Amino acid sequence: MHEMATIRKACPQANCPPLQGSPDELLSREWLLTDGCGGFSSGSVVDCPTRRYHGYLLSSKRPPLERFLLLASTLDEVVLGPTTVSLSTFEFEGVFHPTGFELLSDFQLQTAQPDPWVEFSYRHAMFKARKRITLLSGQNAVVLSYQIETEKNRSCRLQIAPFVAMRDYHGLCHRGEGMPFQTMAHPDGLWVQSNDDKNISLALTAKTGAMSWKPRTDWWNGFRYRVEQERGFGECEDLCIPGQFEIQGRSTLDCTIVAAGFVESYEDAENIVVEAPAQSSKKKATEPRGDGAVAARLIKAADQFVVRRAGHGVGQDQAADPGSTTILAGYPWFGDWGRDSFISLEGLLLISRRFDEARRVLATFASAQKNGLIPNRFDDYGRDCDYNSVDASLWFIHAADAYLRYSKDQEAWDEFLFDACRRVIVAFCEGTDFDIRLDDDGLVCCGNLYTQITWMDAKCDGVVFTPRNGNPVEINALWYHCLHLVANRCQKADAEFAKRCLALIDASKKSFVAKFWNESAGCLFDCVDVEPDPAIRPNQILAVSLANSPLPAEKATLVLEVVTEELLTPMGLRTLAPDHFRYMGRCTGSPFDRDQAYHNGTVWSWLIGPYVEAHLRVRGSNKRTKRFARRLLEPLVDHLDSAGLGSVSEIFDADAPHEPRGCPAQAWGVAELLRAWEMTRTD
Numbered sequence: 001m002h003e004m005a006t007i008r009k010a011c012p013q014a015n016c017p018p019l020q021g022s023p024d025e026l027l028s029r030e031w032l033l034t035d036g037c038g039g040f041s042s043g044s045v046v047d048c049p050t051r052r053y054h055g056y057l058l059s060s061k062r063p064p065l066e067r068f069l070l071l072a073s074t075l076d077e078v079v080l081g082p083t084t085v086s087l088s089t090f091e092f093e094g095v096f097h098p099t100g101f102e103l104l105s106d107f108q109l110q111t112a113q114p115d116p117w118v119e120f121s122y123r124h125a126m127f128k129a130r131k132r133i134t135l136l137s138g139q140n141a142v143v144l145s146y147q148i149e150t151e152k153n154r155s156c157r158l159q160i161a162p163f164v165a166m167r168d169y170h171g172l173c174h175r176g177e178g179m180p181f182q183t184m185a186h187p188d189g190l191w192v193q194s195n196d197d198k199n200i201s202l203a204l205t206a207k208t209g210a211m212s213w214k215p216r217t218d219w220w221n222g223f224r225y226r227v228e229q230e231r232g233f234g235e236c237e238d239l240c241i242p243g244q245f246e247i248q249g250r251s252t253l254d255c256t257i258v259a260a261g262f263v264e265s266y267e268d269a270e271n272i273v274v275e276a277p278a279q280s281s282k283k284k285a286t287e288p289r290g291d292g293a294v295a296a297r298l299i300k301a302a303d304q305f306v307v308r309r310a311g312h313g314v315g316q317d318q319a320a321d322p323g324s325t326t327i328l329a330g331y332p333w334f335g336d337w338g339r340d341s342f343i344s345l346e347g348l349l350l351i352s353r354r355f356d357e358a359r360r361v362l363a364t365f366a367s368a369q370k371n372g373l374i375p376n377r378f379d380d381y382g383r384d385c386d387y388n389s390v391d392a393s394l395w396f397i398h399a400a401d402a403y404l405r406y407s408k409d410q411e412a413w414d415e416f417l418f419d420a421c422r423r424v425i426v427a428f429c430e431g432t433d434f435d436i437r438l439d440d441d442g443l444v445c446c447g448n449l450y451t452q453i454t455w456m457d458a459k460c461d462g463v464v465f466t467p468r469n470g471n472p473v474e475i476n477a478l479w480y481h482c483l484h485l486v487a488n489r490c491q492k493a494d495a496e497f498a499k500r501c502l503a504l505i506d507a508s509k510k511s512f513v514a515k516f517w518n519e520s521a522g523c524l525f526d527c528v529d530v531e532p533d534p535a536i537r538p539n540q541i542l543a544v545s546l547a548n549s550p551l552p553a554e555k556a557t558l559v560l561e562v563v564t565e566e567l568l569t570p571m572g573l574r575t576l577a578p579d580h581f582r583y584m585g586r587c588t589g590s591p592f593d594r595d596q597a598y599h600n601g602t603v604w605s606w607l608i609g610p611y612v613e614a615h616l617r618v619r620g621s622n623k624r625t626k627r628f629a630r631r632l633l634e635p636l637v638d639h640l641d642s643a644g645l646g647s648v649s650e651i652f653d654a655d656a657p658h659e660p661r662g663c664p665a666q667a668w669g670v671a672e673l674l675r676a677w678e679m680t681r682t683d
Contacts, residue, residue: 011045013105013123018045018645026101026181027091027226030054030644030664031109032331033116033135034304038064039261041135041142042332045645046101047120048089049073050227052237053332056133058169059261060139061200064307064328065335065380069262070202071142072163072239078148080126087122087129091224093236103129111646112300113137126150136272138308141260143207143274143500148253151594158253161244162204163220164195170333175219175238183242184266185215189257190243191266200262203269206245231588294637295351298674301640301647302348305329305667306357309336309364309378319455325360326378330650330663334443337366337377339455340668342395343606346402347671351678355407362400362412366420372427373436374420390436390446390453398472398546401485413489421486422497428479429504435469442507443471443515444479456539456599458574460592466599470529473516474539477546480508484548512550516543523562535568536577537599538607546616553618560618563611570635571652571660573607575599578654585655587662594661601654602661608636609672610677623682630680636673648673 010026018029026046033041038060044050049072057071075086075098086098105128106121110614112577114137122129127150134143150156166181167173173180184191188392190204190213206213218241225237233402236551247255327348329340341361349358368385374396376389400417403409428444431437434448434453447453447469454475456466487501516524518532524540525532541563543549544556551559566577574585576599584597612629619625636648643649644664650661 010101010174011104013103014107015291016106016656017641018107018109019104022060022572023096023101029642031118031643032304032306032647032665033111033118033133033423034113034138034331034489035059035091035135035139036113036306037140037308038067038328039135040331041118041133042127043073043118045061045107046089046104047073047131048091048101049223049225051225051332052172052228052233053169054225055142055165055169056144056258057135057142057202058332061198061262063310063496064326065378067169068200068261069165069167069169070196070200071204071259074144074163075159075161075241076131076146076243077125077159077161078127078129079159080150080154080330083126085124085127087120087131090220091226092222093224103256109645111304113303115456121350123163126154127156136274139260139272140262141272142259142271144259145671146253146255148249150251150253153250155248155250157246157248158255159244159246160255160257161241162190162259164192164202164242165239166192166202172237173239175221175240175257179240181242183215185243186215186266187211187212189245189266189269190215192242201264202261203258203260203266204245205258205260205266205269207258207274208247208254210249211245211247212255213243214246217242221262225629230588231594232592250524269299294673295677296349297640297646298670298677299352301665301670302352302667302674304647304665305344305348306354306361307336322591324364325357326364327667329668330666331644332665334663335378335380336664337566338375338392339389341365342392342399342561344667344671345399346406347609347674350402350406353406353672355403355409355592358403358407359409362396362403363416365396366416369420369423371432372423375431381566387433388451388453389457390434390475391455392471393427394475394482395423397482397485399423404489414493418486418490418493421482422490422494423579425483425486425501425504426547438504439471441511441515442504443476443511445471446475454539456537458595458598460595463596465596466523468527468533470527470598471515472527472539473524474542476508476516476549477540477543480505480512480550481546481548483508492562499656509550510645512543513555515551516540517555521534521562522558524559535580535582536562538563538567538573538604538611541573541614544617556614557618560614563614568611568632569603569652569656570604570632571608571639571658572603572636573611574601574603574654576601576654583654586653586659587651588653597654598617598651603652603654603658605636605648605650605652605669606672608633609676612676616679621679626680626682629676630682633673633676633680637677 010023029045087100103122105123108119117134119132132145136162192202194200309324326336327341329337374393376383526537567574583601587597587602643660647665649660650666650667652658
């Protein structure tokens with residue numbers, strides 16, 4: 001065992017960038033593989049789990065949600081005569097055991113579909129080893145492949161003991177709660193069935209004829225997940241080993257194991273065909289580099305969030321529909337959220353011209369429209385949707401228009417998009433759920449002191465941390481913008497409705513500046529209820545960035561200047577100016593503490609998109625301003641090589657050094673960085 005304080009260099013054998021640094025640095029770097037259905041594999045670059053969401057096989061029972069951690073990890077040991085060497089690494093309170101990270105010599109990651117993989121290479125005085133984890137796209141299955149090379153004619157044995165979890169991916173296993181599953185051993189593997197009514201199954205089967213399964217029951221107690229403890233979840237986990245695979249070899253040894261979830265029988269897993277990884281392993285996975293390759297990296301990252309959905313909506317048929325597509329807001333814990341999907345649509349799907357999938361995303365959410373509102377999110381476990389959002393419906397209109405601009409798909413507009421957009425506008429005018437209504441002055445009013453229905457929606461223990469009931473500034477900027485979009489689109493098909501939208505535009509524009517302009521601060525009030533809220537927040541930047549703005553040019557310039565001075569950081573925009581009494585510089589601690597900081601200072605990566613767009617609208621979209629804006633994006637591009645490798649984190653601390661927090665892979669962070677990157681092209 002090693003105490004953390006005694007480890008000076010985590011991977012002394014490694015020269016590759018992902019494995020350079022202290023243990024704390026390496027344990028904060030994460031890899032992610034996705035299967036296109038909501039399932040994933042994830043972990044740290046030293047293959048030591050630091051989250052309850054880290055594991056080799058996390059599968060979705062009802063794509064893309066209702067996810068379970070089936071196979072947590074494996075204990076891998078190479079036996080050479082009397083010497084047993086472990087390749088694995090786990091953390092317990094104050095110690096690492098075993099310490100396989102000391103043997104790590106290389107790390108490779110390939111996230112591209114189909115069948116993404118991660119590979120760990122090890123070097124020992126008596127052998128070299130390679131372990132590859134391949135997630136099979138759309139199959140709820142992961143393949144573990146091993147290759148051992150020893151001295152000529154030296155015999156060796158490889159022992160692979162799986163840690164089986166069989167739990168909801170938000171939960172934890174505890175030995176005192178009893179065995180969570182029952183098993184049935186086979187000569188070359190194991191069948192596992194959960195002991196509850198969730199009907200969760202897992203088959204572990206060897207794809208190498210010489211490999212055998214040896215049953216045993218062995219509990220390991222007290223796995224520490226350091227990121228969970230940092231997030232205020234101090235509980236440790238206990239995991240069970242129900243047996244181990246063994247294979248004997250001489251000079252070289254190759255073997256493959258398949259772990260398949262939700263299969264009806266052990267034989268189903270045996271029938272999964274996998275390619276031998278040994279030959280493909282000779283080619284190192286590389287991430288593209290250089291200015292011209294940034295977009296390619298972001299497009300590859302974007303693919304991880306686009307997934308198949310099996311059934312959707314209240315009252316909708318829940319049968320699996322291979323044509324239904326949705327967007328996961330972030331890994332590891334977010335499901336599909338309307339607001340996030342529509343903000344992300346251009347960056348994730350339209351820039352890369354994935355129009356069929358973009359149309360299906362819009363259709364998925366439109367089909368669940370209720371009382372004029374587009375769902376804010378689909379429930380993780382049931383059939384219901386949450387509609388508690390005032391802006392998801394407006395962002396839907398924005399995304400629908402963007403889709404039409406890129407695809408020219410007039411049929412989609414005629415078939416369902418226009419009707420969905422019209423229902424949104426009618427519902428806002430007539431009044432709908434969550435106190436959403438149009439005031440007499442032509443501005444949108446919504447919510448009350450106990451609701452949180454804008455994107456600043458943090459709430460914990462009944463406390464709403466950013467109450468924005470009344471007239472929120474970005475909601476009314478979106479309203480004005482969306483009225484323009486619909487009026488322009490429906491002039492021929494429904495001239496009467498277009499005329500109605502134009503009248504609403506006039507009323508909104510007359511009231512917007514009068515109600516929101518804060519003369520003393522030279523910017524916009526964040527929200528107006530009984531009294532205007534002078535807090536300087538990034539929501540006002542949308543009144544500048546959106547193509548249809550209610551602001552005159554001189555006031556748009558002033559807003560940009562204030563946001564730049566008070567909120568701009570290298571990683572995006574702060575959610576509150578530092579001199580405000582509610583400002584919190586770090587988003588750490590208990591869930592209550594983190595929710596309190598979530599929109600009271602914390603930097604959000606997605607806001608870099610609206611900021612860059614606002615900058616180009618105010619300063620002009622020329623080569624000089626584009627080059628300046630491109631330089632603003634460089635820290636987020638560099639961030640692709642830290643935290644969630646190849647992806648963009650959800651949030652960052654408001655205070656320097658702006659440590660990444662929240663989800664290590666967030667859809668709108670990736671999408672808006674890609675959109676901003678494309679906006680600043682000068683070729």
